[in-house]
Amino acid sequence: MASSTPNQTPIESCLVIGGCGFLGSAIVTSLLSKHPKCRITAADIRLTNQLSNSNVTYVTVDITDLGSITSVVENAKPQVVIHTASPVHGLGREIYMKVNVDGTKNVVKACESTGVKVMVYTSSAGVVYDGSPLINVDETEPFPIVPYDSYNESKAIAETVALEANGSNGMLTTALRPAGIFGPGDRQVVPGFINVAKNRQTQWQLGNNTNLFDFTYIDNLAIAHILAASVLLHQQSTTGVTDPSVDQKKHLDGTSIFITNGQPVYFWDFAKAIWCHYGVYDAGSIVLSRNMGLVIAGLAETFSKLMGREPGLTRFRVKFSCAHRYFDIRKAKELLGYEPEVSLTEGLRRCIEWFKAEEEKAAEKK
């Protein structure tokens, strides 16, 4: 249970950047239900997933262009900006530095110059990951000296940019760090597992499945963003910016906060729960050790490079699926009153139902 309900102010106007993405569109939907009077602008480089609702306006923006994002913020005049935009995982360093780092600097500049009161940045739990086990870590965990990859490196720099803007022109900022977002519309986590089932590769298990892992159901995360915005909005109009010397676990503005479902599970148990819905009940009959997996993945990567193909197994995937990665979300519960409303089991049920319906629609079109 959340220890207390923090004071909140209703959100009257909000700009959701990346508002057509998986998370951005879930935030728009949750805003409509939690703050029905809120005037919402959803801005994205690609306008997809649009809702038909008179409270929502969709606009095109490219955050790598300062003029583009400034004019969107000027026209929307939002109290709150929720910045979720990012390229997907698995691309090159240049694009991450351009969109996540330079783009976030542009978003901050646009917010500062137009009097935005609150900015919530979607960071990632991966910013503290370097391949070492993360066992119930909290927000005191430092960034690693060597980041795991350029995506996480760019997310850490962008998070710092967002948090350093706290107090600038009276604006309060925070950064939410979700882990393994899944749900209807997911393009990364659950589709990866479904493809393994479709490729009939579920017999392979990497590692001994003693590693606990955190996942986050999309609607829980969307609500966490809205809670963060309305708690900060209240603070902005009352006490204002917190003295940065105060213990960072005791305040939201200028600090980061982990968000998960608060239900760590053994990595392969999550995969097996998905595969059961695809008729696979005997997954993981062949267990490969992490070291053996790394050797095979190294060979697969070399072979695929020679053949000009994408490898099915990579060293990144081996390390990831054998890693301990779970987080302490007490700060979210205490400072946001966050309580995951949708359990992992219910979230998976809703997610699989959605994927099956999409598959049926695709089959009907053929």
Ligand SMILES: NC(=O)c1ccc[n+]([C@@H]2O[C@H](COP(=O)([O-])OP(=O)(O)OC[C@H]3O[C@@H](n4cnc5c(N)ncnc54)[C@H](O)[C@@H]3O)[C@@H](O)[C@H]2O)c1
């Ligand atoms: N999916 C996960 O498991 C996960 C985990 C941790 C953190 N995150 C973070 O959560 C956020 C949302 O992720 P998602 O899964 O919804 O991804 P997504 O790809 O569905 O959404 C991101 C949106 O950003 C938009 N975008 C990209 N470049 C842009 C640009 N230059 N200008 C404007 N818009 C641009 C995209 O068009 C897309 O709609 C991201 O910041 C991501 O880093 C995701």
